[in-house]
Amino acid sequence: MTLHPTPSGFTLTLAGKALLTHTPTTPAFFAGRGHERMDMYRGNFDISDTIPERAPLPHTTLDGPHFHLRRHAADDIALSFTLEETATTLHLVLTYAAPAWNRFWFRLETTPDEHVWGGGEQMSYFNLRTRRFPIWTSEPGVGRDKTSEITFQADRTGRAGGDYWTTNYPQPSFLTSRRTAFHLETTAYTVLDFRAETHHEIETWAAPTRLEFTTAPSFAALVSALSTRFGRPPGLPDWLYNGAIIGLKAGEQSFTRLEKYREAGAHIAALWCEDWAGIRQTSFGRRLFWDWQFNPARYPNLPARIAELRTQNIRFLGYTSCYLCDDGPLFAEADALGLLAKNTAGTTYRVDFGEFSCGIPDFTLPAARDWWVTRILRQNMIEIGLSGWMADFGEYLPIDAVLANGDAKLLHNAWPTIWAEVNATAARAAPEPILFWMRAGFTGSSRHSTMLWAGDQCVDFSRHDGMQTVICGALSAGLLGNAYHHSDIGGYTSLFGNVRTPELIMRWTEMAAFTPLMRTHEGNRPDHNLQVDQDPEVLAHFARFTRIWTALAPYLRHISAEAAATGLPAQRPLFLHHEDDPGTYDIQDHYLYGQDLLVAPVHAANAAEWTVYLPAGTTWTHLWTGTRHQGGQRITVPAPIGHPPVFHRAGSPFTALFESLKTIA
Numbered sequence: 001m002t003l004h005p006t007p008s009g010f011t012l013t014l015a016g017k018a019l020l021t022h023t024p025t026t027p028a029f030f031a032g033r034g035h036e037r038m039d040m041y042r043g044n045f046d047i048s049d050t051i052p053e054r055a056p057l058p059h060t061t062l063d064g065p066h067f068h069l070r071r072h073a074a075d076d077i078a079l080s081f082t083l084e085e086t087a088t089t090l091h092l093v094l095t096y097a098a099p100a101w102n103r104f105w106f107r108l109e110t111t112p113d114e115h116v117w118g119g120g121e122q123m124s125y126f127n128l129r130t131r132r133f134p135i136w137t138s139e140p141g142v143g144r145d146k147t148s149e150i151t152f153q154a155d156r157t158g159r160a161g162g163d164y165w166t167t168n169y170p171q172p173s174f175l176t177s178r179r180t181a182f183h184l185e186t187t188a189y190t191v192l193d194f195r196a197e198t199h200h201e202i203e204t205w206a207a208p209t210r211l212e213f214t215t216a217p218s219f220a221a222l223v224s225a226l227s228t229r230f231g232r233p234p235g236l237p238d239w240l241y242n243g244a245i246i247g248l249k250a251g252e253q254s255f256t257r258l259e260k261y262r263e264a265g266a267h268i269a270a271l272w273c274e275d276w277a278g279i280r281q282t283s284f285g286r287r288l289f290w291d292w293q294f295n296p297a298r299y300p301n302l303p304a305r306i307a308e309l310r311t312q313n314i315r316f317l318g319y320t321s322c323y324l325c326d327d328g329p330l331f332a333e334a335d336a337l338g339l340l341a342k343n344t345a346g347t348t349y350r351v352d353f354g355e356f357s358c359g360i361p362d363f364t365l366p367a368a369r370d371w372w373v374t375r376i377l378r379q380n381m382i383e384i385g386l387s388g389w390m391a392d393f394g395e396y397l398p399i400d401a402v403l404a405n406g407d408a409k410l411l412h413n414a415w416p417t418i419w420a421e422v423n424a425t426a427a428r429a430a431p432e433p434i435l436f437w438m439r440a441g442f443t444g445s446s447r448h449s450t451m452l453w454a455g456d457q458c459v460d461f462s463r464h465d466g467m468q469t470v471i472c473g474a475l476s477a478g479l480l481g482n483a484y485h486h487s488d489i490g491g492y493t494s495l496f497g498n499v500r501t502p503e504l505i506m507r508w509t510e511m512a513a514f515t516p517l518m519r520t521h522e523g524n525r526p527d528h529n530l531q532v533d534q535d536p537e538v539l540a541h542f543a544r545f546t547r548i549w550t551a552l553a554p555y556l557r558h559i560s561a562e563a564a565a566t567g568l569p570a571q572r573p574l575f576l577h578h579e580d581d582p583g584t585y586d587i588q589d590h591y592l593y594g595q596d597l598l599v600a601p602v603h604a605a606n607a608a609e610w611t612v613y614l615p616a617g618t619t620w621t622h623l624w625t626g627t628r629h630q631g632g633q634r635i636t637v638p639a640p641i642g643h644p645p646v647f648h649r650a651g652s653p654f655t656a657l658f659e660s661l662k663t664i665a
Contacts, residue, residue, distance in 0.1 A: 001090050001180075001215045003083060009060045010067065012090065014180055014215055018109045022069075027056035029069050030105035031078050031098070034205065036189070038409075041159045042354055043139035043396045044166075047189070051103065066095065079104075079207070088225060090213045097207030104207060107199045108182060115585045116194050117573070118174035118181075121441065121452070121477035123469040124164035126573070126588035128174060128194050135170040135190040137395045137413050137440055140455055142493055144464040153496045158354075164464060168395055168455050169416070169441035172202070173230075173480055177585060179222055183229070185210040187414040187442070206410060219579045220568060223479055227567025230481035231447020234424075236516065236560050237433030239315055239387065241553040243267030244518035244546045247488075249275035249286070249526065251298040255305060258314075260533045266543035267550045271309060272519065274319035274390060276302065282355040285494070285524035290358055291328025292320050293380040306385035315387035317435070320376065322393055322419045323358035326350055330376070331359050339368040342402040349401050360397065363418045364405035369425070377426035387434060390453070394419040394440030416440035420448035437486070437517075446481030451517060459491035459500040459523060461604050467491065467508055468603035471571075472588045474515070478569030483560075485571055486512065488521035489542075490532075500529045503605060503641065506541045510644035511601035513545040514593045516556060516570045541642060547664050555654050559594040570594065578615035581632065587613055590645075596652035600645040610639040612647070619650035624662050 001019070004011045009023040022028040032054035039046040057069040057078050069079040080096035097104070116128040124144060125131060141162020143151030155161035172190045175181035184190060188206035214229070216222035246261055246268055248254035254273050261268060278289030278298055289295065294302045306316040324331040324340075334340050335348055341360040343349040350357040361368045381389060394416035399409040411418075420438055427434035427450070437451035446452075454473045458465040474485035489512050490505040500523070509532075512518045520542075523529050532542050559570045568576070572592040574584035590600030590612060598620060600612040614620045616632030623646040629635050639645050648658040 001088075001213060003085075003090060005062060009058070012213065014178065017178075019180065019213065020108050022058075022060065024058040027058040028107040029057045029079060030054055031057055031071070031101040032103040032105070033101060034103040036205065038189075038399055040396070040398055042352060043393075044141055044160055044162075045136060045138045046159075047134070047136065054103070054105070088215055092211040094207055094209060094211075101207075102205060104204050106184075106202045106211060108202070110176075110196075110198065110200055112197045115177040116174050116200070117176075118171070118476060118479055119192055120171035120173070120480065121167055121169035121454075121473045121482075122165070123167060123454070123473045124464050126472050126475055127586050128192065130195055131164070132195055133165045133170070133192045135172045135192060135413070137168060137170055137416055137442060138166055139395060140166045140168060140465070142465065142495060143458065143462065144469075145462070148462070148464070150458065150462070150465075150496055150498060162465070168439045169445070169452070169477060170413070171441070171443050171480055172204070173226070173443070175219075175222055175226070175479060179216055179219060181214040181222055181226055183212040183214075183443075184208050185212060185443070187410050187412075189413075219576050220566070223569075223576065224567045226479065227446070227481040227483070231444055232481060232564065232567050233446055233448075233483055234427075234433075234450050235564055236450070236484065236556075237387070237435050239313075239433070240269050240435060240517070241550065241556065242269040242313060243550050244520070245270045245272050245317065247272045247274065247519060247521040249273055249279065249522055251275065252300060257533055261539070261543065264539045264543040265547065267546040268314055270315040270317050270387065272317040272319075272390075273299070276318040280356060284354055286526060287354075287356070288319060289328065290321060290323055290325040290356075291330050292324075292376045293330065294384060303384045310385070316385060318381055318386045318389045320381070320389050320391060322363075322391075322415075322422070323351065323353070323360060323396070325356055325358050327356070333375075334361065334368075334371065335359060337367070337371065339365060339371055341408075344400060344402060346402075349398065351396055351398060353396075360401060362403050363415075363422060364403045364411070369422055372422055373426045377423065378429070382426065382430050382434070387432065389436050391419065391423045391436045391438045391449070394438065413442045415442075417442045417444045417448070420445045424448035441477075441482075446483075449482075451484045451486065452477055452482045454485065454487040456492040456524075457487065458498060459494045459504065459529060460498055461504065465493075466603070467504070467511070467601070468589050470511070471591060471601065471603075474569070474571040475573045475588060475591060478571055479573070481567060483563035483567065483569045484516040485569070486515050486517035486519060488523070489519065490521065490523065490529075492521055492523050494523050494525045494529050501605070502530060502535055502538050505530065505532060505538050506641050507602050507644075509542050509545050510642075511599070513549045514552075514597065514599040514646065516559075518546060518549050544642070544664060548661050551661055551664060552657070555594060555596075555657060558654070562594070574598070574613070574615050578617060578631075581616040583613060583632070584615050596649045596654055597658070598647040598649070602639050602644055607639060609636050610645045611636045612645050614647065620647040621650065622647055623658060626659075
């Protein structure tokens with residue numbers, strides 16, 4: 001990768017092919033002014049922008065190490081940057097941006113057949129080409145498809161319908177089939193636009209710190225380099241390999257219900273009770289009481305219960321978010337200490353979460369971070385015996401909040417990373433390894449969070465918000481440092497008559513057995529939805545797949561060691577190990593689990609068989625029948641419930657382990 005200065009500009013090339021060309025006739029840099037409107041309602045954003053001026057910056061001069069860009073030759077400087085280079089990276093480091101401009105655009109050259117992946121955790125499209133992706137952390141919304149009935153109803157009743165690009169975890173980073181990666185170092189609102197055939201355009205609403213280019217000889221080496229850049233997560237705790245995490249929110253009855261799973265033969269690592277701090281009922285469904293200390297009315301003598309579970313080698317996990325409900329005692333405590341964000345009137349900001357309001361810890365204050373780590377995560381959770389938790393939310397920082405140190409509009413995208421760091425600080429000081437999982441994220445989240453979770457899918461097989469979106473999310477996020485990904489078995493969001501079916505739970509269970517974590521969730525309306533322990537067939541099926549999951553523990557340990565050493569994710573796009581097969585580049589509904597298993601979850605109702613693409617260059621063995629298939633083709637295999645399409649690679653050192661799975665009854 002080489003940058004070639006010219007008398008009137010410069011060109012960035014890779015192996016002789018242009019990545020970026022900036023000349024008076026083909027400018028790559030633009031500046032402008034914009035007036036945005038950003039309305040937040042319960043984590044959903046309505047964003048629009050008016051651009052009265054946008055101008056190319058075609059005139060380039062060099063002043064020692066500095067490149068200066070101007071609109072006209074006689075104009076003042078609009079942008080300046082210097083270069084930082086290594087053998088595999090080139091950074092354009094911005095040193096000056098004219099204060100008159102608050103919008104910037106950068107163009108990268110492309111070809112019509114180039115593939116692009118990344119953008120954070122994208123749930124609808126793995127290959128980003130031909131579409132535009134705003135980078136702004138938010139609620140993904142319900143349905144995520146403006147043509148669907150469920151999204152229409154969610155918009156109509158609660159302004160809660162999403163779109164294909166809405167995500168908890170966006171990131172202004174992507175990699176391409178040219179084995180290059182690009183990252184824009186900024187926390188401002190950004191848009192990645194891949195609609196043009198000749199160029200990609202990146203728009204950002206503040207001058208970025210750096211434009212980063214990375215290249216590598218292979219996709220695996222490129223992903224490894226990006227994981228080094230953005231950070232690799234801590235390893236999985238050893239206790240997790242004991243089995244599934246059972247999510248129940250039935251108060252004291254959760255312990256009784258757990259016995260039903262054990263009697264069915266399920267292998268269990270932990271009981272997860274997100275209602276450990278209490279519940280409140282809302283029109284959306286059963287919500288949690290966001291005051292982070294155990295509720296003795298709902299869980300009498302919880303520390304003793306946790307200790308009892310430990311004697312059975314089962315951990316207890318809880319739930320927290322980065323907010324405090326204003327009708328709980330911890331809100332009053334934090335408010336009295338001056339640790340909560342303010343509004344423009346100078347009083348404590350209260351965020352509407354739908355029939356209850358919350359304060360926001362001002363994590364720009366070291367005292368607020370320390371208080372949260374010590375008072376909540378250590379004293380109220382770790383010290384009573386919790387071994388982990390869901391670290392929920394992070395997307396809701398209002399842009400009009402007044403923080404002690406920083407602009408909320410620029411910190412909005414960064415907030416999930418800050419929230420992850422707060423949790424990681426507590427986890428590092430715990431007496432045993434802690435597992436916490438997050439849905440929100442941004443650049444750098446991967447170095448703090450032990451596990452990513454796919455958020456709140458609908459309880460169905462729908463194209464944009466159902467089971468299959470979990471696979472796309474895992475693949476896209478995994479390319480940017482997030483080695484471990486999982487989802488709520490059976491989905492979460494049940495609205496407008498949409499409820500779980502036994503088939504959905506069983507198909508989701510089959511997929512989860514070939515991910516780094518199997519975890520159930522009762523959903524937002526547990527009383528209206530089927531639960532795993534309420535149907536004998538579903539429970540028996542679930543128990544069998546927990547045994548399959550634990551049988552695979554030696555292989556998962558191998559994958560985890562790879563993740564620590566190389567940054568490669570557990571769930572990998574097929575092209576990561578088969579980059580010479582272009583047939584793998586657009587596949588987003590099956591994946592490699594490690595290098596040696598290919599998993600193609602059934603994500604449609606009433607399917608008795610399933611079509612799978614096998615990468616060229618090797619032979620694949622169908623797990624359940626032992627039939628061998630040559631790669632480089634699509635095949636159709638039987639896929640009854642209980643036998644999801646899974647294949648193992650010929651020559652794998654884990655072949656004997658894989659063969660043993662089909663004997664597990």
